[in-house]
Amino acid sequence: MKVYLDNNATTIVDPHVFAEMEPYFVQRYGNPNSLHLFASETHPALKDAMEKIYAGIHAPKDDSIVITSCATESNNWVLKSIYFEQILTGKKNHIIISEVEHPSVIATAKFIESMGCKVTYLPINHEGIIDPQSVRDTITDKTALVSVMWANNETGAIFPVEEIGDICEEYNVPFHTDAVQAIGKLPVDIQSFNVDYLTFSAHKFHGPKGVGALYIKKGRELTPLLHGGSQMGGYRSGTLNVPGIVGMGKAMEQAVDALDYEMEDIREMRDAFEDELLKIEDTFVVTPREKRTPNTILISFRGIEGESMLWDLNRAGIAASTGSACASEDLEANSVMEAIGAAEDLAHTAIRFSLSRYTTQEELDYTLDMVKKAVERLRGISSTYSYAPEGHESGLDAH
Numbered sequence: 001m002k003v004y005l006d007n008n009a010t011t012i013v014d015p016h017v018f019a020e021m022e023p024y025f026v027q028r029y030g031n032p033n034s035l036h037l038f039a040s041e042t043h044p045a046l047k048d049a050m051e052k053i054y055a056g057i058h059a060p061k062d063d064s065i066v067i068t069s070c071a072t073e074s075n076n077w078v079l080k081s082i083y084f085e086q087i088l089t090g091k092k093n094h095i096i097i098s099e100v101e102h103p104s105v106i107a108t109a110k111f112i113e114s115m116g117c118k119v120t121y122l123p124i125n126h127e128g129i130i131d132p133q134s135v136r137d138t139i140t141d142k143t144a145l146v147s148v149m150w151a152n153n154e155t156g157a158i159f160p161v162e163e164i165g166d167i168c169e170e171y172n173v174p175f176h177t178d179a180v181q182a183i184g185k186l187p188v189d190i191q192s193f194n195v196d197y198l199t200f201s202a203h204k205f206h207g208p209k210g211v212g213a214l215y216i217k218k219g220r221e222l223t224p225l226l227h228g229g230s231q232m233g234g235y236r237s238g239t240l241n242v243p244g245i246v247g248m249g250k251a252m253e254q255a256v257d258a259l260d261y262e263m264e265d266i267r268e269m270r271d272a273f274e275d276e277l278l279k280i281e282d283t284f285v286v287t288p289r290e291k292r293t294p295n296t297i298l299i300s301f302r303g304i305e306g307e308s309m310l311w312d313l314n315r316a317g318i319a320a321s322t323g324s325a326c327a328s329e330d331l332e333a334n335s336v337m338e339a340i341g342a343a344e345d346l347a348h349t350a351i352r353f354s355l356s357r358y359t360t361q362e363e364l365d366y367t368l369d370m371v372k373k374a375v376e377r378l379r380g381i382s383s384t385y386s387y388a389p390e391g392h393e394s395g396l397d398a399h
């Protein structure tokens with residue numbers, strides 16, 4: 001049996017999405033910017049796809065949504081443009097991000113920090129969530145940008161973007177949120193709160209890889225990262241990825257249609273699965289489930305190196321992760337567990353399970369069975385593990 005439970009890393013392309021994309025690879029394959037029939041026959045699909053993407057986040061037509069190659073590009077673009085326009089010119093000298101942003105935000109922040117920008121890394125609390133007060137405590141009249149993700153990719157923790165948006169509006173500081181883990185999991189309505197830039201990526205909600213987007217509120221300009229043929233209104237040059245844009249549009253439409261199922265049925269399956277996992281001795285979950293996206297579990301199995309657990313699960317045909325895929329190559333502790341101050345013997349034991357609308361109860365039942373077998377095997381061969389629930393100084397309450 002093969003079970004895929006790493007949907008926060010990437011998702012399967014919905015068959016309806018693939019069907020919508022296929023003609024733009026092999027029939028209507030013209031370059032949209034050419035002056036002939038092969039080009040113009042792509043235009044209706046591009047228009048329709050963009051309308052679906054705008055509708056998916058409730059973006060007014062006057063605002064901009066620029067298609068990029070991925071969320072990493074979109075995140076880089078925001079921070080580097082702000083650096084170019086605000087920090088390099090001396091107008092401002094500071095940005096604020098959370099300490100658990102995706103590497104595409106953190107690494108870019110460290111890059112511009114190395115070039116003289118002051119960066120505040122907001123701490124997360126014991127539940128893995130940002131306190132909006134920490135934004136108010138650190139924002140100044142020299143702050144050029146606040147960038148805080150909507151939902152964390154490792155824990156699923158939902159951050160208070162509405163409150164943070166209000167604080168940014170009060171200080172007239174642009175607010176960027178990386179919404180990659182929110183689209184398709186939570187209602188996203190950019191008119192319901194103050195946000196200036198918003199990042200998302202199609203392969204996180206059953207669209208194709210290689211297609212991302214950046215929402216830009218009217219009046220908040222950005223210096224282009226890519227110059228050339230002036231596509232996307234001059235914001236981002238490069239021949240349009242027609243099948244990718246068509247795919248993102250269909251995936252967005254499907255994600256909105258499936259949102260109730262995601263938020264109710266998937267949440268119910270996730271909660272029941274998590275309840276069973278927490279019956280295993282010495283297991284810990286950081287963020288309360290009601291403060292998480294409906295599909296994500298980050299659970300620690302004390303005494304078991306995350307990679308060892310993954311290996312056993314992989315042999316059983318089960319795909320999970322120790323945190324974000326970007327960090328899975330190294331044997332470092334889970335960055336979120338470290339940020340909340342988890343004890344060393346916990347920080348390396350986190351496993352992320354992330355469900356999707358394609359996850360079945362049978363798959364979860366099989367996974368639970370395999371997890372129990374892996375825990376028994378790995379703790380059995382451990383030279384250091386002994387179950388001691390009373391008085392163990394872990395910084396997390398044993399379940």
Ligand SMILES: Cc1ncc(COP(=O)(O)O)c(CN[C@@H](CS)C(=O)O)c1O
Nearest residue numbers: 009070071072102153180201324325326
């Ligand atoms: C919050 C967030 N922001 C940006 C990205 C990057 O998306 P790309 O379209 O792949 O560039 C991701 C992708 N997180 C994957 C791969 S590292 C994970 O396993 O958690 C993300 O979760």
